[in-house]
Amino acid sequence: MIQGTGSNVGKSLLVAGLCRIFARQGLRVRPFKPQNMSNNAAAVEGGEIGRAQALQAKAAMVSPNVHMNPVLLKPETDRRSQIIVQGKRFGQLDASSYGQRSLLLPFVLDSFRQLGEGADLIVVEGAGSPAETNLRAGDIANMGFADAADVPVILAGDIDRGGVIASLVGTHAVLDDKDRSRIRGFLINKFRGDVALFEEGVGKIATLTGWPSLGVVPWFSDAHKLPAEDALDIASAPRDGAPCKIAVPLLPRIANFDDLDPLKLDPAIDLRMVPPGVPLPLDADLIIIPGSKATIADLTFLRQQGWHIDIAAHIRRGGDVLGLCGGYQMLGRTIADPDGIEGIVGTVEGLGFLSVDTVLTNDKTVRPIVAQHIASDIELSAYEIHLGETIGEDTARAPFRYGGKAEGAASVDGRIVGTYLHGLFTTDAFREAYLQALLPGRTTGHLRYETELDAILDALADHLEMHIDIGKMLAIARDAR
Numbered sequence: 340m341i342q343g344t345g346s347n348v349g350k351s352l353l354v355a356g357l358c359r360i361f362a363r364q365g366l367r368v369r370p371f372k373p374q375n376m377s378n379n380a381a382a383v384e385g386g387e388i389g390r391a392q393a394l395q396a397k398a399a400m401v402s403p404n405v406h407m408n409p410v411l412l413k414p415e416t417d418r419r420s421q422i423i424v425q426g427k428r429f430g431q432l433d434a435s436s437y438g439q440r441s442l443l444l445p446f447v448l449d450s451f452r453q454l455g456e457g458a459d460l461i462v463v464e465g466a467g468s469p470a471e472t473n474l475r476a477g478d479i480a481n482m483g484f485a486d487a488a489d490v491p492v493i494l495a496g497d498i499d500r501g502g503v504i505a506s507l508v509g510t511h512a513v514l515d516d517k518d519r520s521r522i523r524g525f526l527i528n529k530f531r532g533d534v535a536l537f538e539e540g541v542g543k544i545a546t547l548t549g550w551p552s553l554g555v556v557p558w559f560s561d562a563h564k565l566p567a568e569d570a571l572d573i574a575s576a577p578r579d580g581a582p583c584k585i586a587v588p589l590l591p592r593i594a595n596f597d598d599l600d601p602l603k604l605d606p607a608i609d610l611r612m613v614p615p616g617v618p619l620p621l622d623a624d625l626i627i628i629p630g631s632k633a634t635i636a637d638l639t640f641l642r643q644q645g646w647h648i649d650i651a652a653h654i655r656r657g658g659d660v661l662g663l664c665g666g667y668q669m670l671g672r673t674i675a676d677p678d679g680i681e682g683i684v685g686t687v688e689g690l691g692f693l694s695v696d697t698v699l700t701n702d703k704t705v706r707p708i709v710a711q712h713i714a715s716d717i718e719l720s721a722y723e724i725h726l727g728e729t730i731g732e733d734t735a736r737a738p739f740r741y742g743g744k745a746e747g748a749a750s751v752d753g754r755i756v757g758t759y760l761h762g763l764f765t766t767d768a769f770r771e772a773y774l775q776a777l778l779p780g781r782t783t784g785h786l787r788y789e790t791e792l793d794a795i796l797d798a799l800a801d802h803l804e805m806h807i808d809i810g811k812m813l814a815i816a817r818d819a820r
Contacts, residue, residue, distance in 0.1 A: 342485075342495070343494070343496070344495070344496045344506035348528055349556075349562075350464050350465060353556075353803070354372075355395045355398040355796060356398070356796070356800050357462050357800075357803065358398040358399035359398040359399070362398070367401075369458045369460070370399055370461075371408075371450075371461050371463045373410060373451075374447070374479050374480040375391065375392065375411050375412070376411075377389050377568060378413050378592065380595060382707045382723065383405060385405040385425075386423065386425065386705055387405075387426055387705050387724055388405055388411060388423075389408045390566060390568070391566075392407040392464075394565065397792065397793075398796045398799075404454075405450070406450035407454065409447045410423070410424055410447060410479065411423035419432070419433045422443075428703050439477065441477035460813075460816060463485075466480035469492075469494075469510065470510040482514070482521065486521065489819065490819065491816070492522045493523060493524050493525065494522050494524075494550070495525070496525065496527055497528050498537070499558065503527060503540075507544050507548065508547045511548040523550070525551075525552060526554055526556060534557060553811055554808055555806060559802050562799075564604055564795050565795055567596070578609040582607045583608045583774055583777065586620050586627070587612050587613065587626070592633040593632075596629055598627075598762065601770060602764055602770075604786055606786065607781075611623070616644070618646075619649035621656075624658065624659065625660070628650075628667075628670065629664075630663050631666070634668050634669060634674060637665065637669070647690055654692065654755065659777055662755075663757075664759050664761060667693075668697040669689055670690050670695075671690075671692075671695040671731065671748075672691050674689055674699065675696070677698065680699045692755050693749075693757050695729050697728065700726060701726070704726075704759075708722060708723065710739045710740065710760060712739055712769055712772070713740055715772040715773075717772055719763060719769045738756055738758060746760060765788050765789065767786065
């Protein structure tokens with residue numbers, strides 16, 4: 340199990356890289372994260388899991404399933420999260436009842452057992468840090484799980500943010516003896532410069548903790564090309580001069596922003612994530628309103644930023660707008676929440692750019708699908724994760740079809756489009772056709788997205804193999820069996 344001294348130390352990428360290493364060695368390896376907190380989910384057979392675990396499954400060269408992430412917390416407000424257990428909506432968890440997570444441990448252990456059937460090795464990812472000892476009681480994400488499942492732990496520290504010696508030694512200091520003894524070694528991640536210059540630091544950590552070092556991993560320069568866990572990490576450096584500029588307002592509860600990952604990698608696209616306080620760029624070719632875990636609250640926020648004015652001006656200039664899931668709902672005339680799913684019972688006015696109306700319902704749709712883009716007749720892989728139904732005149736011009744029915748809506752001139760489908764742009768043929776229709780005559784990037792992801796995962800595995808004692812890591816895993 341890879342645990343970290345804090346959030347964003349690189350646990351997810353370490354697990355992905357290790358999964359690819361072991362898969363290339365012929366081992367039947369599976370990724371596992373007992374508890375994840377993210378609004379970036381993947382629809383898999385049987386329900387939904389964290390997007391990071393779907394990427395790790397790809398690295399392991401297996402199909403993702405709900406047991407790879409049995410507990411997924413999807414924040415709805417600063418104090419409340421929706422709980423997904425083994426892929427299905429389970430209820431809500433507020434801050435005051437966070438200690439009751441231990442009630443979910445049987446589900447976690449059941450998934451761990453099922454995942455282990457037919458596997459040679461499971462690489463587990465922790466969450467946050469085990470040093471948060473105030474959360475130890477009821478823990479299912481770090482040492483609570485490791486103890487219950489009797490799994491050895493390797494602790495990773497991030498040297499890029501500074502203070503890695505203190506964070507590793509400090510974690511050793513605050514853990515109790517039982518949890519401390521479960522850690523069998525440590526890793527230093529994200530090192531910049533000459534690794535030899537940190538040999539003394541590695542020795543100091545080993546002396547003060549009694550843990551052996553399994554390696555110092557230099558900064559992986561292509562990490563930003565992989566799907567992001569945090570929306571703030573989506574945007575790459577501006578591509579001035581790229582044929583297509585796409586602007587995306589950064590909503591507080593943005594969800595399923597993996598929709599943007601293929602656009603981030605495409606060399607023909609300058610993808611701009613627009614933070615609060617900044618207007619949407621005047622020269623954008625396309626504005627994408629992304630998915631949201633709190634559609635009504637994010638719609639209010641969008642208006643507070645004045646982005647609704649920017650979008651209206653963009654449309655008057657002949658620009659295109661694409662609303663995805665929650666963004667689709669925002670584009671309509673009204674959003675009704677008769678059961679108070681998002682907090683307050685009532686109906687709010689939408690942006691009014693599409694002649695559709697949405698009613699939020701308790702029935703959640705979660706499914707991977709194969710759809711057809713009607714205009715181009717291209718078949719594409721996509722998925723749905725949403726609450727609510729949308730109807731209205733503009734659904735007569737639905738852009739997609741699947742399962743014998745039309746899906747989505749479009750304005751009369753076709754420049755404003757809304758859909759519940761996620762993952763559209765991972766299909767290369769659709770992405771290129773969409774860009775060609777958006778910008779006739781301009782060159783597209785000819786990105787082969789899934790092929791590019793595989794190449795980056797292989798490069799990550801090569802990188803880790805050079806700097807981690809993989810043999811020692813496997814020995815630790817074998818000794819635990």
